[in-house]
Amino acid sequence: MLDDRHGEAFVAFEHVQKSYDGQTLVVKDLNLSIGKGEFVTMLGPSGSGKTTCLMMLAGFETATHGEIRLDGKPINQVPPHKRGIGMVFQNYALFPHMTVGENLSFPLEVRGMPRDERETRVKRALDMVQMGKFINRRPAQLSGGQQQRIALARALVFDPQLVLMDEPLGALDKQLREHMQFEIKHLHEQLGITVVYVTHDQGEALTMSDRVAVFNDGRIQQLAPPAELYERPQNSFVAGFIGENNALAGTIEQLDGEKALVRLDDGGLIDATAVNIREKGQRTTVSIRPERVEFKPEMMPHGAHTIEAQVIEVIYMGDILRARLRVAGSENFVMKMRNTIGQTHLHAGQSVRIGWHPEDARALDPV
Numbered sequence: 001m002l003d004d005r006h007g008e009a010f011v012a013f014e015h016v017q018k019s020y021d022g023q024t025l026v027v028k029d030l031n032l033s034i035g036k037g038e039f040v041t042m043l044g045p046s047g048s049g050k051t052t053c054l055m056m057l058a059g060f061e062t063a064t065h066g067e068i069r070l071d072g073k074p075i076n077q078v079p080p081h082k083r084g085i086g087m088v089f090q091n092y093a094l095f096p097h098m099t100v101g102e103n104l105s106f107p108l109e110v111r112g113m114p115r116d117e118r119e120t121r122v123k124r125a126l127d128m129v130q131m132g133k134f135i136n137r138r139p140a141q142l143s144g145g146q147q148q149r150i151a152l153a154r155a156l157v158f159d160p161q162l163v164l165m166d167e168p169l170g171a172l173d174k175q176l177r178e179h180m181q182f183e184i185k186h187l188h189e190q191l192g193i194t195v196v197y198v199t200h201d202q203g204e205a206l207t208m209s210d211r212v213a214v215f216n217d218g219r220i221q222q223l224a225p226p227a228e229l230y231e232r233p234q235n236s237f238v239a240g241f242i243g244e245n246n247a248l249a250g251t252i253e254q255l256d257g258e259k260a261l262v263r264l265d266d267g268g269l270i271d272a273t274a275v276n277i278r279e280k281g282q283r284t285t286v287s288i289r290p291e292r293v294e295f296k297p298e299m300m301p302h303g304a305h306t307i308e309a310q311v312i313e314v315i316y317m318g319d320i321l322r323a324r325l326r327v328a329g330s331e332n333f334v335m336k337m338r339n340t341i342g343q344t345h346l347h348a349g350q351s352v353r354i355g356w357h358p359e360d361a362r363a364l365d366p367v
């Protein structure tokens with residue numbers, strides 16, 4: 001798929017496959033086009049093939065099949081240091097015996113860059129990450145977050161058009177990680193560089209990216225902007241992986257375009273929006289977000305679907321109330337309510353009628 005918002009693809013994977021042992025494919029027929037200036041994140045569980053894809057783009061692994069292009073040119077045969085790509089990893093590996101300035105200057109020196117230009121570039125890269133004052137420190141004299149900023153500056157010192165990042169914030173604590181997410185996002189916007197980012201942290205992916213490629217089992221399950229991934233998951237894996245999700249199993253009883261009538265396994269019938277469902281009789285898992293479930297369905301504009309539920313437990317979480325319900329045979333149905341003044345409080349054991357709009361119930365592939 002070519003991303004038409006950005007015109008010609010800057011990075012393109014075409015039918016790329018990778019096997020390490022000549023038998024199992026850890027990357028299966030990967031097709032991905034990334035526009036110039038775009039921030040694309042590869043998100044997925046451990047072992048889903050994200051790092052392998054990044055390593056093939058960087059040139060540290062070769063594709064078993066298919067083509068990778070950078071700015072229109074095939075790069076399968078181009079060695080890593082000739083690809084003009086900046087890289088940041090979790091283990092930033094700064095040279096401990098060198099100062100910050102020397103760490104940044106060294107790779108430029110190896111390439112034979114004159115001293116004046118090196119100094120200008122090092123200073124500029126350090127200023128980008130607000131670390132100019134630390135030019136004479138050694139890595140051991142810096143905090144984890146500061147070291148990671150230096151690693152970022154080192155990736156930027158070449159003026160690369162493309163920067164690859166593999167879990168660069170994985171070693172930082174939560175607060176610092178969130179702060180750095182904004183810094184990276186702002187740097188991306190300021191510099192207009194293209195970023196390909198790998199993480200297993202959905203919050204990180206949703207915060208920073210223009211588009212997210214959700215990986216599972218060596219394949220992209222869905223490639224979309226963050227809001228679309230959450231609002232319109234195309235399959236049950238994505239619905240379950242991104243955010244919280246209720247899943248009810250059933251069978252398609254009627255199908256009319258996108259409108260489906262689903263017979264739940266406990267016998268109830270619900271209306272749902274069919275997503276990649278081809279025919280009636282097909283098994284399905286209906287996905288409903290907890291915050292789209294309404295506790296007082298009679299207050300909803302017409303068209304709401306209502307269903308009997310029993311409250312199993314209610315958890316007070318400050319801004320929201322979280323209730324676990326028994327719905328259509330499932331004991332793990334979650335509903336989230338804003339904690340507004342005058343909210344009628346639910347209690348365990350209570351029978352209630354809950355509701356949702358049919359467009360918020362998505363009939364997806366069976367789990």
Ligand code: ADP
Pocket residue numbers: 020026044045046047048049050051052053
């Ligand atoms: P992710 O980044 O999503 O965690 P990886 O790309 O690291 O996934 O790994 C995908 C699969 O390839 C895993 O099953 C992993 O064990 C395997 N793998 C990764 N690197 C190598 C390697 N150098 N040699 C053999 N197998 C590997």
